[in-house]
Amino acid sequence: MSTGTHAHVDHSRSAFTGGTTRRAAPWQSPTVRRGAVDVAAVAVLLSLGAIGFGPVFGGHHGHLAALGGVLLGITIGVLAAWRKWSRLGTLLVAMVGYLLLGGALALPSTTIAGFVPTIETVQRLTLLSWQGWRDLLTVALPAGQFDGPAVVPFLSALVTATIATSAVLRLVTLRWVLLVGLAAPSVLLLVGILWGSHSAPLATLQGVLFAAVALVWTSWRSQLGDPRAHAIFGRSARHTRVPRLRQAALAGAALLAASAVVVGSLAWLAPHPDRNVLRDHIVPPLDLREHPSPLTLFRHLSATLEEETLFTVQGLPDGARVRLAAMDVYDGDVYSVSESSAAFSHAGETILPGEFSDEQAAIDRVTFSIENYSGVWLPGGGDLRGVDFTSDGAERLEAGLFHNPATGTALTTAGVEEGTTYAVDLARTPVQDAALGKDLPLDLVPDSSFRIPRSPARVDAVGNTLADFVADAVTPLEQLRQIESTFRQDGFFANGTDEGIPSYAGHTITRIAQLLEGKSKQMIGDDEQYAVAFALMARELDLPARVVMGFYPDKGSDAGNVPVAITGDDAHAWVEVRFEDVGWVTFDPTPPEDQTPEVNTPEPNPRNEPQVLPPPDIPEERDPREPPRAESEVDHKDDAGAVATIVKWVLLGVGVLALLLLPFVLIAWLKMRRRKRRRTAPRPADRISGGWSEVVDLATDLGHDVPPQATRVEAAMTLGDRIPTGSGLTMANRVDSHVFGVPEPTDVEVEAVWTAVDSLRGEFHENASMWQRLRARFSLRSLVAGRRARRQEQAARR
Template sequence: MSTAVVEQETLASDTQAERTHQSSSAAASLRRLPWALDAVALGLLALAQVAAFLPAYGQGWIWVCVLGGTALGVLLAAVSMMRRWGPAPTVGVGLIAWFVLGGLLAMPDANVGYVVPTLRTLRGLAVGPVTAWRDVLTIAPPLGTTWNLMVVPLLVTFVGGIVSWTLARRSVRPTVAWMPSVLGVLIGFAVGTHVSVLPLVVAVGVLVIVVVWTALQRNRARTTLVRTVSSRRVPQLVSGIIVLAIAISATWALSGLVNPGQHRKVLRDEVVEPLNTKVWPSPLQGFRANISQQADTELFTVEGVEAGTFVRIATLEDYDGMTYNVANFDASQQALFTRVGARIADPTSGEHHNVLVKIDHYQGVWLPNVGATTDVTFDGNRRIAMSDSFYHSISSQTSVVATGIGQGDSYELEAVIPENPSVNEIENANIGNYQMSQLPVLPERVRELASVWSTGASNAGDSAKMIADRLSSTGWYSHGVDEEETVSLPGHSVSRITKLLEDENAMIGDDEQYSVTMALMCRELGIPARVVYGYVVGETGRAITGRDVRAFTEVNLEDLGWVRFDPTPSPDRILKEYNPTTSTQTRPHVDNPPPAPDRPDLNTPDDKSRADQPDNNDKKFRINFGAILRYFATVGLPLIIIFGPVVLILVVKARRRRARMYALRMSDRVSGGWAELLDTARDLGESVSPAATRSEQAARLVVTYPGLGTDANAERLARQADTSTFAPEPVTEEQANRYWQGVDSAVQTLRGTVTRRKAWLSRLSTRSFRRFR
């Protein structure tokens, strides 16, 4: 009896030992297997992140960025685990890897040969984690490798790879290792577009990966981790229900984002990008139209202000040589126009006014205001739309309603009208502290007269006053609209201002020319100045007509702020007799062409037709085709082989340039000029991303060729090209020709920065004919 019991106990012991051995072998296999399982799971989730980011960035380098970022993060976490690094060494090595390899993965165009980082690369990687998010949401997709925008997916996948691998291999909670990668998928969809790549496949795939990977992680944790039986241990069934609930919740969130049957909500829908005022023409361009077309038309009415009050339409600070326009950004590249809340925090002090404005025939986006606006209350049927699209610039005291205003609209302003400084305060004021955008190259005549007219001035305010007095006292007033008026061309381009200053004793123009001239003269003397455009409330009533249009010059002076000057002569100062042929402009002397030589008599007796002459020279004119073929084979063919491609490239480039320069549409000529500049840079070895905006392309060129920021301003050319493309006003042939002159100057600057040999070889380069990849 006892023997049987002993045998049974021995058999049970052997069976238990065998089970223990099998369990140990299985545990050892599971300890080896999860390395591959974790890598496969993270790789599949990385593919889901590619699908999430793909609509925003487009096909191409996003695959390298996401997969490479995940692999780099996993590799760093694995090395950290093997070397038993703590958080500090891991973060330190991660930063080194970020700056060494981040350029290859996120900014390949900024690297040398795609591999070696440049200063531009390091700067982009340094600021990208903070600033790239904003740009990703405000720049229209596909983003491609524009600037440092791919830093966003690289940061998400790099950090996600590190955290996921660390959770899977080094933490006591390996079942949540999927969370960073799924968060990356959610971020990709959030910053994406309304179009998804295989949305249902991605959602279901993520669910399957999460459930399977979590189950395997739980099994590994149960068989390899030493745990005491305690109340903390969750029963397997309850744990499985929790994991499944979490996975289903994540899938539900994903399906809500990627459901192709609904209008998806993405973050870019909620982000308001800075207002771009350059899409509208300069309001100063319509100055003369007020006189010629709307002189007696009631534009709007103003209540609550005295006669003589200036109603501001817009403040103009950016001058590109053709037009004075409203600035988008200040010197620190901060947006000037912002949405406002309950009130406008303008610190201007002065007399408070409640002003009621009712719009009649006035149209546009520029909201008429008075002084420094502190609050706007819109009325009427469009009050909500107008309020939602209202922007204001405190520094320029200009207001915009992006949806436009028109007949029937009305609103109430709370405004502060500052007190005008005295003449003595102006004459003793120094230059104010206000940074302005760079001016184009102006004619020497502007600076010369500004220096002469301000001779003896004690301060900046005195200089500005002397210039204003000289223009108003010696200039002549004329709109040039009526036949009895003296001829006066509209506009305020460099050529028009040059024409105005040709003869300082015969200057003819109106507010448009004189205000711009004074502003440019002050700028040439280093004094901040700008032009303000608007209307002056008349003595007869509240109604504002086109005849009330005015333009002034504002100068920034220390302790006084912006001070308004009126450099325009009095309207009754009219030049009665003016003969353009007596202008002091020097004209080039052109000699009369010599008389044409006498032609011989065509009917001479010796003029016989070839048919009348005897054919006794047939041998003399016989063609030796054999000799020609031999000569061609020995000399001509090698020359064609050697020089044929050269001539072909030069001819094709010349035809391409001619087609761009003489396109039927003037705007196509301007955009063709910009393309000519980019092709020249590409032939020289500098390829800019075609997905980048013109401003970004110009910034890239300026970094590589600093001369384009001084001698030939590439950024100015980019702005002019954008203006010609998006502005409602058509481009004139003169503007297109002037733009091509700037392009030719920029091309010369480009070729002047390299050796002559490289410059000539660039003319034969075919890089500009190839498609971007």
């Protein structure tokens, strides 16, 4: 028994290495040498493709990630071919390698000591496996300054290297070896080009070398690695004594000369080739944090450029205003534009009506010519139905055009400047202007269906003075008119241009508190402060209010078809509040510009409040419904938060583990269902035949090739190196006698056969290692082979 076992091991080793003797070295096998050359050729092709990621990352980041992915993929492919892993096993090993080494090669900032992955590393690698492709196209170059886009070269190199290496080592058909072996590196090369940049100094040399290596390897591989049969390396009849090495050198020199001619021709014919990359066709996603709020420029436009012409407008209806932007979020420093009220979307020459648009409204075509204004925010917003740029750079301006239909805000990331001309198709909306005396019912109901984003900051001065501003007004519209009237009557206008009248720019919490509760007891400011204070009071009343910045000329100016010059003095800010049935109602809380404070004489109390002694300070009492928390309660709350965090991570880990184990569970369930179906077949003969199929499937999962056309006796002889030949032949003969016999097998005979099947399975497991048994349990080979056999049987029947 011992001698037979050793002979079996030596025989397997000899068959694997391809040698004819027991002591044959692996390199002496033609199969091993041919596979080594194939892997080397694939490695060179993949490395040439990985070079293309260098320029887009501006240095070694792209090369490190791509070449690391190539090395890891080749290693996995070689191990998979050597150990005969299944496709699923190879995929799982590649996934594990991606998560283990992806942090060191693509996300070093998330690892420990630059190598050991953390939970953050696994999370980001999982997300960046599909988000990184978009990020690499939208980040500013070089991409190496960002942490995350390097996942693209690492992942693409890992996948293509694993597929190419596995294909050239495991596929048998030459056509498929060459097809997959060349296609996978070509995909990596193509990804490097499409996700790259215009700067590619080695692009021509890279392409020529790729084509040369592919040509030489394909020619050699087509001749099964025999240089004498190759046309280039073949010996001529007249020079039979010329050494093979010399002919190889001559062939290489000829190939290099041809490559030099091609490179020189390309450099002469196309010294500056137009490199087409995807980032030319992808518009980066809009990030409003990159663009400051237009309200921060209000003082500059209205005071510094007070007499400068910002732009000219033609076709503006009488009484209409030129909208610049609507701000709906206040963070304590700036009232800014948010994306949460309605997402910004790409706009063009034609814009469909939005949710809050009137499809039957008349359309006015308004043209703009920019002079001293510059910025990304586009004058002429509102209910837009189209924007047509007519100046130089129109394509660039159109590519970056975004519109928010809910707020009527438009911007172009390219920015407008002097010389920019464009026309907008603007839907005409009725002017609901409470400040100009528009008759509106006092019982209007605020439109609660329109959600204004909640502002994270709150000004205490607004809540302290709101009751004085509202007075005895009851309905929301009455309250807003009362607040507006108080600002216009009791406030003073100053924008910092008059000496001796202090009026600071900005609308921070401190500046708004100074406006409402300043030591001078005077409200002094311009549109910026009054509009923000009014909007904050409206929000305090839980009304959907927003601040709008724009332009409108003096009341006496002509509009219509006459070009109107808009200066900095025409810049204004106002407030809009939305009501049901009427839409947005406009309020102008800013006092008249000629209503300025007196500097030399002390100003009386602007609100004419009676002089009464202030009430004594009463210490603030806690809400009796909220007793003070004990220290233990605070600790319990902190502990609960910690426990919740731990539970969240545990659930996340369990979910990831379940997702990883799902394929294995599915495979085990399919095999269990197949075994049950065979053992409970309607006919006893089919149950006995199914028992032998169970043995063949187990052998197939363990890596033994059983010819599908072989009889049971032949299959038993084939598997004789794994199980005792006598047991296999006895089992095969018994199954044949029951299947082809005249009497129908009894249930006792069926159970005896399945008992023998379980005995044979045990013998298989005894001769296999633990890893082989585990791999066989979750192998797909028998499932795929069974499906292929059923298809062949159906085809034969047809």
